[in-house]
Amino acid sequence: MTPSATAPAATPGAASPAAAPAPAPAAAPAVDRPLLIELLTVAQRRLARGLTAQLEAEGCTLDQWRVMRALTDDAGRSMGELAQTLLIPQASLSRIVDALAEAGWVYRRQDEHDRRRITAHLSRRGHTRLTRLDALAAAHDAAVRTACGSEDPGPLLRHLTEA
Template sequence: MSAGELAERAVGQPLLVEMLTLAQRRLTRTLTHTLAEENCTFDQWLVLRALGDGEGRSMGDLAQSLLIPHASLTRLVDALVDNGWIYRRQSGTDRRRITAHLSRRGHDRLTRLNALAEAHESAVRAACASEDPAAILAYLAGPDAA
């Protein structure tokens, strides 16, 4: 690719990584605000969702699946435990293995937060006037997207 072609691409079509990053930032900005009104952070909501299947997850599994550093995850889980939304359980076979589980109160909380997230997604889809993920991505990554 020539220098001219590279320069043209730099000001032309955005790269996929740009589009995904901008779309993610725009999507999470408004959802984060909505969750904050419910006294919950975006990452706390992600942890609650990850535990929503009722199976319980180890801290390592949560950190890996949510791409959250262990130290940050520990602080998140501590806050969720303090609020009574989740609890920790030690394995009966390996005392070093601790799993996090959604409490009954946490399940109720997750139901409410998921309803807010689903309403947020519906509003985004309506604003995009499309159900097509590619069209939604293009809308969200655009320069004048909300």
Template structure:
């Protein structure tokens, strides 16, 4: 009997990972379509959100926050800097360290993106039902905290 439960667990885990990956990709794809109206990707929006309200962050801190690999994050930040939504500065504490900050233009852009994302989330909640969204959000927060 215990042999059946031992073999069922890896299959359930693989299915869970696949289901979460597929759901995440579908949601990101849908949101990406909405954010394209502002010429912005989901990852660019996430970077702006992570930096909003911060005194500036190093690339390492930012990479850990948004969970984007350093080379990809560098390209995203470079694009946002070229668009004047972000800027870089030397850290006042350590001259070797560079911090990334949101500009005023970036904050205005983020407000528009957040409004689009909120409308997208409301539409998704209407399709799935508010109870499903609340339960799923709570479960995913719990899983993230435990991992």
């Protein structure tokens, strides 16, 4: 047998005894635990995804439902008020209200006191539709609360509603 036949075969990627060891790759910064904003973002997206699917089965988007809920008091809201309250960009809100008006769930009216101001209102048909959509949302909410093991959202909700 020849000396080369008895030597161990070279392993791909293995360093020869004469070669210097390869530097270790730079480690990513360690994350002890996720930040609250990360947890809340994931939770919000998961919650919204579930409700969105139920609302879309009824022919309504999550933002359309939110706009309809904001109009339940029959006082009417300007586009600026709705955009600020719902944190929806005004251009997006205009498209949402256009779609709601086309479906007959919302109508626009000129303000009695300021003719330059246009307000959005929930129609009778919109109230009826919202009752059905709210029932779906309430069932979704109850299921989530049950899964979380709590009926009381606690301090988090109090903090968020005070903001």
